[in-house]
Amino acid sequence: MKCIFCKSDTSTSKSVEHIIPESLGNKKNILPKGVVCDNCNNYFGKKIEKYVLEMPYFKSLRGRLKIENKKGKIPRVSGFTINKDFIEIDFLKYGDNRIEVIYKDDQSLMSLLSSNKLYVPLIPEPPLNNVHVSKFIGLIAFEALAQRVSLIEDWQNDFVDNSSLDELRNFVRFGKGYSIWPYHIRRIDGENQIKYCKVSNKYLETLNEYDFLIPDISTIEGETHKVDNLYFVMAIMGIEYTINLTNAGLNRYFTWLSENQNRSILQMEKSEFHSNINL
Ligand SMILES: [Zn+2]
Incomplete structure (x- = not known):
């Protein structure tokens, strides 16, 4: 088998790949070993996911929602006192919204105790136009697509050979082609949505969900189906992220949104939008 990113042989690879990082609450949604090679797995962990998960938005999100990383830790969040002394906060795993305050010196403790106020900046969204975020979403999109088509027998060779995915593949794995x-x-x-799940007949906390949108019917050129725009739409804790897998453009998504009253496909029934993938 070949790695879906670098196309090298994966017969000796040992790593399984988490489609959404474990540190964002994903324990089970994985690609089995042999799909992504150890080198690529390592690269994504160190060069993409680590940067993104350490960004102020994701760190503060993981802290306030108490999402443990794979070592069972909740990130420490920065705050400050009324005198702008730096303070750090640990959200405790157990108990309702209990926090532990970590102060560096007596001055910050005194300023905290005398004012009885602690400021913790709430960062509402991740940054736009950030190379690490764009690689991060592209990476998840690419792997989610691999997972979706992996139900087809012998899918991996076709997926590796699919040249319409090369631009995104080269950008995500090698930083080539686009800044x-x-x-x-x-x-x-x-941020914290409890939704009714029809399948399990339970109310569940939605940490993440995703689907694919093909706004236009694919054209057939010779033997091959051609999809002009294949969008990946994902929600993580209430924020929707969209990226195009077949070319670096979002124009058709914007027109699709305006044609559909700006609704999210994640809040529509499947029959309401085009989601069949036939690459
Ligand atoms: Zn690889």
């Missing part, structure tokens, strides 16, 4: 692959961000829901 930033455009992506779209907007809030579609609250």
Whole structure:
């Protein structure tokens, strides 16, 4: 088998690849070993996911929602006192919204105690036009697509050979072709949504969900189906992220949004939008 990113042989690879990082609450949604090679797995962990998860927005999100990383830790969040003394906060795993305050010196403790106020900046969204975020979303999109088509027998060779995915593949894995692959961000829901799940007949906390949107019917050129725009739409804790897998453009997504009253496909029934993938 060949790695879906660098196309090298993966017969001796040992790593499984988490489609959404474990540190964002994903424990189970993985690609089995042999799909992404150890080198690529390592690269994504160190060069893409680590940067993004350490960004102020993601760190503060993981802290306030108490999302543990794979070592069971919740990130420490920065705050400050009324005198602008730097303070750090640990959100405790157990108990309702209990925090532990870590102060560096007596001055910050005194300023905290005398004013009885602690400021913790709330960062509402991740940055736009950030190379690490664009690689991060592209990476998840690419792997989610691999997972979706992996139900087809012998899918991996076709996926590796699919040249319409080369631009995104080369950007995500090798940083080639573009300085930033455009992506779209907007809030579609609250951070902590409890939703009814038809399949399990339970109310569940939605940490993340995603689907694919093909706004136009594919054209057939010779033997091959050609999809002009294949969008990946994902929500993580209420923020919707959209990226195009087949070319670095979002124009068709914007016109699709205006044709559909700016609704998110994640809040529509499947029959309401085009989601069949036939690459
Ligand atoms: Zn690889």
